[in-house]
Amino acid sequence: MSVVTVEVGLGDRAYEILIGPGLIARGGELIQQRLPKARCAIVTDGNVAAAHLEPLVESLTAVGNAPAVITLPAGEKTKSFSSLETVVDQIIAARLERGDAVIALGGGVIGDLTGFAAGIVRRGMNFVQMPTSMLAQVDSSVGGKTGINSPRGKNLIGVFHQPKLVLADTAALDTLPLREFRAGYAEVAKYGLIDRPDFFAWLEQNWQEVFSGGAARIEAIAQSCRAKADVVARDEFETGDRALLNLGHTFGHALEAATAYDGARLVHGEGVAIGMALAHRFSARLNLASPDDAARVEAHLRAVGLPWRMSDIPGDLPDAEALFNYITQDKKVTRGALTFILTRGLGQSFIAKDVPASEVISFLKEQRQG
Amino acid sequence: MSVVTVEVGLGDRAYEILIGPGLIARGGELIQQRLPKARCAIVTDGNVAAAHLEPLVESLTAVGNAPAVITLPAGEKTKSFSSLETVVDQIIAARLERGDAVIALGGGVIGDLTGFAAGIVRRGMNFVQMPTSMLAQVDSSVGGKTGINSPRGKNLIGVFHQPKLVLADTAALDTLPLREFRAGYAEVAKYGLIDRPDFFAWLEQNWQEVFSGGAARIEAIAQSCRAKADVVARDEFETGDRALLNLGHTFGHALEAATAYDGARLVHGEGVAIGMALAHRFSARLNLASPDDAARVEAHLRAVGLPWRMSDIPGDLPDAEALFNYITQDKKVTRGALTFILTRGLGQSFIAKDVPASEVISFLKEQRQG
Numbered sequence: 250m251s252v253v254t255v256e257v258g259l260g261d262r263a264y265e266i267l268i269g270p271g272l273i274a275r276g277g278e279l280i281q282q283r284l285p286k287a288r289c290a291i292v293t294d295g296n297v298a299a300a301h302l303e304p305l306v307e308s309l310t311a312v313g314n315a316p317a318v319i320t321l322p323a324g325e326k327t328k329s330f331s332s333l334e335t336v337v338d339q340i341i342a343a344r345l346e347r348g349d350a351v352i353a354l355g356g357g358v359i360g361d362l363t364g365f366a367a368g369i370v371r372r373g374m375n376f377v378q379m380p381t382s383m384l385a386q387v388d389s390s391v392g393g394k395t396g397i398n399s400p401r402g403k404n405l406i407g408v409f410h411q412p413k414l415v416l417a418d419t420a421a422l423d424t425l426p427l428r429e430f431r432a433g434y435a436e437v438a439k440y441g442l443i444d445r446p447d448f449f450a451w452l453e454q455n456w457q458e459v460f461s462g463g464a465a466r467i468e469a470i471a472q473s474c475r476a477k478a479d480v481v482a483r484d485e486f487e488t489g490d491r492a493l494l495n496l497g498h499t500f501g502h503a504l505e506a507a508t509a510y511d512g513a514r515l516v517h518g519e520g521v522a523i524g525m526a527l528a529h530r531f532s533a534r535l536n537l538a539s540p541d542d543a544a545r546v547e548a549h550l551r552a553v554g555l556p557w558r559m560s561d562i563p564g565d566l567p568d569a570e571a572l573f574n575y576i577t578q579d580k581k582v583t584r585g586a587l588t589f590i591l592t593r594g595l596g597q598s599f600i601a602k603d604v605p606a607s608e609v610i611s612f613l614k615e616q617r618q619g
Numbered sequence: 620m621s622v623v624t625v626e627v628g629l630g631d632r633a634y635e636i637l638i639g640p641g642l643i644a645r646g647g648e649l650i651q652q653r654l655p656k657a658r659c660a661i662v663t664d665g666n667v668a669a670a671h672l673e674p675l676v677e678s679l680t681a682v683g684n685a686p687a688v689i690t691l692p693a694g695e696k697t698k699s700f701s702s703l704e705t706v707v708d709q710i711i712a713a714r715l716e717r718g719d720a721v722i723a724l725g726g727g728v729i730g731d732l733t734g735f736a737a738g739i740v741r742r743g744m745n746f747v748q749m750p751t752s753m754l755a756q757v758d759s760s761v762g763g764k765t766g767i768n769s770p771r772g773k774n775l776i777g778v779f780h781q782p783k784l785v786l787a788d789t790a791a792l793d794t795l796p797l798r799e800f801r802a803g804y805a806e807v808a809k810y811g812l813i814d815r816p817d818f819f820a821w822l823e824q825n826w827q828e829v830f831s832g833g834a835a836r837i838e839a840i841a842q843s844c845r846a847k848a849d850v851v852a853r854d855e856f857e858t859g860d861r862a863l864l865n866l867g868h869t870f871g872h873a874l875e876a877a878t879a880y881d882g883a884r885l886v887h888g889e890g891v892a893i894g895m896a897l898a899h900r901f902s903a904r905l906n907l908a909s910p911d912d913a914a915r916v917e918a919h920l921r922a923v924g925l926p927w928r929m930s931d932i933p934g935d936l937p938d939a940e941a942l943f944n945y946i947t948q949d950k951k952v953t954r955g956a957l958t959f960i961l962t963r964g965l966g967q968s969f970i971a972k973d974v975p976a977s978e979v980i981s982f983l984k985e986q987r988q989g
């Protein structure tokens with residue numbers, strides 16, 4: 250299987266995403282080609298280190314570039330100020346300069362934290378993403394959004410800091426727990442639902458091969474990266490179009506918050522899956538799209554084993570009013586109206602700026618019962 | 620006395636610096652003109668709050684924009700991770716959004732810390748500088764460098780984040796301790812010595828009026844801001860020319876480190892003053908410039924009451940070898956050579972990339988005795 254390259258077109262900050270099996274073990278050579286003199290530090294988490302650190306360290310050492318290694322506990326809690334301080338301190342302790350490189354080897358948590366640290370040490374160092382989770386390969390490693398969580402809300406603190414290179418080793422996903430793989434797949438389906446109906450149809454046919462790890466996996470990841478890179482190139486700093494990437498995320502975030510970010514009940518991609526199904530169902534209810542499209546989305550999510558309705562979440566959920574309050578913590582309600590990503594049909598999502606709060610609440614009531 | 624405007628030409632990040640007396644009390648109106656809908660938070664320190672907070676709060680409140688206020692302890696220690704976390708948390712707690720504004724009211728410490736916080740909350744909020752120290756008005760508030768210190772070195776952590784507006788209230792400097800005023804003045808003289816010999820000659824004639832606070836003070840600050848803005852517009856991200864601003868800073872930083880950043884012995888601008896005199900003397904020793912220029916620089920620094928030689932620092936200094944080690948902590952020694960800002964004569968500074976370490980050491984030996 251060959252390696253696919255996706256270009257992220259951002260002028261003098263443009264970079265390549267390489268997608269294919271075995272890229273971690275080629276990290277040394279691939280980084281040295283692009284950043285010939287850079288010394289390196291790797292930031293990773295315990296799970297990923299156990300499965301994938303050794304080949305990367307060996308390949309860097311083989312090109313005469315023995316890296317510093319910083320290993321953090323796995324999990325969302327690591328996206329904190331205190332981990333940021335640790336990573337920053339360790340990068341400085343390794344005496345890396347602005348032209349050296351910090352490598353994130355891990356999922357979205359490690360990528361977001363490490364990119365932020367690389368963005369602020371010496372006001373911006375070289376940064377390389379080596380995403381090892383499905384979610385990180387198709388979403389968080391592309392686009393330069395980095396950051397940590399505040400006790401007052403997720404992802405509120407960070408910078409835009411584009412990587413110099415992204416190496417997505419598609420074979421590394423084989424050690425990922427299936428549930429995490431599936432959660433990342435929700436974001437893959439999302440790109441189809443935003444504006445690529447053909448891609449969605451292709452996924453309906455080929456998802457099993459994506460899961461099992463053949464050429465279709467590389468293809469699905471490459472298509473996802475292209476889709477995200479397109480949006481990012483149009484709107485690097487999220488002042489407009491980039492909001493389309495939040496399809497499914499308004500409902501999804503509210504459900505994550507309502508389950509207290511308890512990963513045992515709901516992980517992010519699962520929230521997004523339910524959120525996308527709800528966004529389609531809500532669009533149908535508002536007579537924007539056909540209920541058949543919503544049914545088709547639900548059927549695909551169900552087929553791959555993702556949750557698609559609120560009752561799929563184990564344990565009790567708060568009532569509709571409380572769910573609505575979680576939504577409004579995320580966004581402003583201006584004169585009784587909210588901004589949502591809705592759809593006019595499969596692959597025809599748009600930014601709706603005047604969704605009446607009352608409609609949202611009655612929709613949530615109906616769904617809570619269903 | 621009228622207000623002078625200096626434009627910082629940075630394309631879509633361009634902004635104005637207003638310089639004149641009474642601008643703090645006009646803050647509300649001036650900010651509202653530029654950021655009509657922005658809600659505000661003010662970050663300041665105890666000393667500055669006591670002298671200047673009230674008129675600013677009043678003027679914001681008068682335009683219907685009552686601000687949140689975050690007051691920190693005065694002093695360099697405030698440029699830390701823990702203060703950063705506090706400021707970030709308080710900005711989020713005040714529920715400010717990306718389009719709202721964070722105002723730094725204070726010296727360089729408050730400006731650097733606050734700019735960094737504004738740069739990372741929601742990946743970049745509007746930022747307004749209201750510098751109240753001489754150093755901040757002529758140097759740190761211009762150019763978008765923000766940051767905090769690491770236990771392993773000063774200013775190692777931060778971002779480039781340009782303000783939307785700088786309001787330099789020249790009357791606010793009247794409450795500044797004279798020693799701080801003088802230290803900031805060293806950076807004013809620096810702009811003359813870099814590449815504006817006529818400005819240096821003007822300062823030799825007019826420095827007393829700059830200190831006493833007439834039109835000459837506004838003029839000196841405006842010239843300094845223009846000088847810095849020129850360099851920044853040429854090299855926003857410090858990959859070349861911006862290094863000229865480090866004239867006097869290599870020796871100066873070594874002296875600050877050698878006195879353990881003990882402000883009772885040496886504050887930053889004083890280190891810069893001695894450093895500039897040394898850079899001129901060293902250039903003469905290397906036969907790059909005439910010793911008369913060094914003597915002229917020394918005479919002016921002495922006249923305004925700044926220290927200009929190592930023996931002006933109270934207490935013992937380490938020996939030449941130890942001083943040299945402090946220099947190399949700051950910068951790489953590549954094959955026995957260092958980069959310094961040297962001069963070919965008054966106002967003719969340049970970046971010298973191949974200064975032999977041996978010359979630096981013997982120069983330091985000679986100066987330690989002198």
Ligand SMILES: NC(=O)c1ccc[n+]([C@@H]2O[C@H](COP(=O)([O-])OP(=O)(O)OC[C@H]3O[C@@H](n4cnc5c(N)ncnc54)[C@H](O)[C@@H]3O)[C@@H](O)[C@H]2O)c1
Pocket residue numbers: 294295296297300323324325328355356357358359361381382383384385388389390391392393394395404421422423424425426429517
């Ligand atoms: N920056 C962005 O644009 C962006 C976009 C979407 C999501 N995110 C962020 O991404 C994060 C979620 O990312 P995630 O789902 O990758 O979480 P994660 O990094 O916590 O990874 C999920 C789990 O899988 C483990 N893991 C990762 N790769 C593995 C592998 N190859 N083998 C075995 N275990 C492996 C991790 O240790 C972790 O336990 C969230 O913090 C979210 O906010 C960021």
Ligand SMILES: NC(=O)c1ccc[n+]([C@@H]2O[C@H](COP(=O)([O-])OP(=O)(O)OC[C@H]3O[C@@H](n4cnc5c(N)ncnc54)[C@H](O)[C@@H]3O)[C@@H](O)[C@H]2O)c1
Pocket residue numbers: 664665666667670693694695698725726727728729731751752753754755758759760761762763764765774791792793794795796799887
């Ligand atoms: N960002 C940059 O480009 C840049 C450039 C140069 C220096 N700096 C940084 O600036 C900092 C030094 O700035 P500084 O000298 O302003 O230090 P500072 O902010 O500590 O101010 C010096 C002292 O003066 C007090 N003060 C300030 N304004 C006052 C006023 N009007 N009345 C009474 N007291 C007042 C402060 O409370 C403090 O005690 C350093 O941290 C340095 O690294 C940054």
Ligand SMILES: [Zn+2]
Pocket residue numbers: 388436498517521
């Ligand atoms: Zn997501």
Ligand SMILES: [Zn+2]
Pocket residue numbers: 758806868887891
């Ligand atoms: Zn300085």
